[in-house]
């Protein structure tokens with residue numbers, strides 16, 4: 366209650382109380398003294414002692430009031446000093462924490478530039494820009510470090526989090542000042558300022574190492590380690606995807622089933638390492654001989670599957686024949702400076718002629734490949750139309 370009074374009002378009240386008490390004392394004590402001590406000599410003595418009493422009392426009151434006030438002031442000053450010390454300590458700790466983040470802390474506006482109002486020192490390590498370069502978009506805006514589509518996606522995600530008053534987590538790529546690319550993870554939330562506007566506060570961490578590891582793991586899960594081609598699982602996924610597209614747009618699609626001829630002889634004669642070298646070399650050769658829309662996978666052993674979107678029977682036959690000739694014409698390196706001639710047998714199945722499903726097409730192409738082997742190898746065979754009936 367007292368805290369609401371202004372110092373002037375409080376001092377005014379104290380002075381008023383003092384004046385009233387003083388005047389009352391002078392007025393009533395003189396009258397009372399004259400009434401009780403009619404003798405002028407005694408009265409004079411009483412007046413003197415009365416004066417002493419007044420000075421003593423007011424002095425005591427002044428002493429108590431001043432003591433109380435000064436004690437309070439000192440306690441307040443000590444409290445303020447301790448609070449300032451604690452604040453400085455926390456600021457220092459926060460600074461150390463922010464400067465040692467594997468990234469940066471920030472405060473920014475929710476605008477198309479992500480205008481930075483504050484960024485910690487880690488900004489230089491993360492982006493290559495000094496904090497003052499990014500603050501208020503002085504040299505570059507944070508948005509200019511992001512990819513265009515990422516920026517739009519992030520704007521939408523952050524808006525959704527702001528609407529729900531929740532924090533947001535984002536992953537996106539940044540282009541640093543030197544042009545190198547990094548992956549970052551950001552977590553932040555909207556904070557209302559004193560003027561009612563909303564700013565974003567959070568941290569941005571470099572997760573490039575994690576991303577590289579994730580990509581490597583993804584590669585391991587989808588690629589054949591020897592040839593680098595898609596493995597059976599990934600190839601099956603691609604086949605389903607292409608088949609779905611062919612169905613939707615009512616376009617043909619071909620599957621080639623490629624098997625090396627007498628590959629066992631290569632292994633037996635030159636060793637397994639030489640066989641591996643041949644597998645790698647033919648993989649490269651096949652990969653370099655198809656269109657960018659075509660996909661090659663190693664299904665296992667020396668069997669390869671090639672998916673050729675938008676290819677009908679005749680085009681597929683021509684492609685298979687071209688691949689067969691290319692392999693036959695080029696002796697394969699054994700890895701020791703020597704080469705070995707090798708041929709392939711290719712089975713062809715085409716959607717929708719030989720099958721409607723991935724498994725039906727694979728089975729038809731595989732059967733056609735055995736037909737090519739039966740015909741003496743180093744040749745191409747088309748699946749029979751009646752295979753379609755068996756496969757469905």
Ligand SMILES: Nc1nc2c(ncn2[C@@H]2O[C@H](COP(=O)(O)OP(=O)(O)OP(=O)(O)O)[C@@H](O)[C@H]2O)c(=O)[nH]1
Pocket residue numbers: 591624625626627628629630632636637638639640641644665666667738742
């Ligand atoms: N070097 C090497 N050989 C492999 C690999 N995978 C499978 N093979 C070999 O491929 C050979 C396949 O032999 P077969 O199935 O008998 O067929 P082929 O000798 O090619 O004869 P045809 O297919 O009948 O013309 C086997 O010797 C396998 O050991 C591999 O990753 N590396």
